[in-house]
Amino acid sequence: MPPVRTCCVCRNKALKSTLYRFVLENGNPVQDARQDKVGRGAYCCKNEKCLVAFVNQQKRWKRALRVEKKPLARQS
Ligand SMILES: [Zn+2]
Numbered sequence: 613m614p615p616v617r618t619c620c621v622c623r624n625k626a627l628k629s630t631l632y633r634f635v636l637e638n639g640n641p642v643q644d645a646r647q648d649k650v651g652r653g654a655y656c657c658k659n660e661k662c663l664v665a666f667v668n669q670q671k672r673w674k675r676a677l678r679v680e681k682k683p684l685a686r687q688s
Contacts (some may be wrong), residue, residue, distance in 0.1 A: 617655040620676035621662040621669070631655040632663070636677050641666075652677050 615628040633653045634641035641654060654676035656666040666673060 617653075619657045619662055620654045620672050621656055621665045624657065626655075626657065628655070630658065632658055634666075634673060634677075636679060639679070641673050641677065 616625050617628045617631055617633075618625050619631060628647065633644040633647045633649075633655055635644045635649045635651050635653050636642075644653060647653075654666075654673040656662050656673075
């Protein structure tokens, strides 16, 4: 069965090959055109509506990429 992924904006499921894949590099999502970068990926439909929302709504890919703010280590 071909791999299916969920768009992190509209939650629609689609074939992985028909979605954009983003991975985190230096705290920013970068498109993984070949879909072969290691690490957790966030997927987004190849349509303007989802892409705009993806770029403008950081919480969406942050959730997908698990980059929630971690509490800083306490300094004593
Ligand atoms: Zn979408």
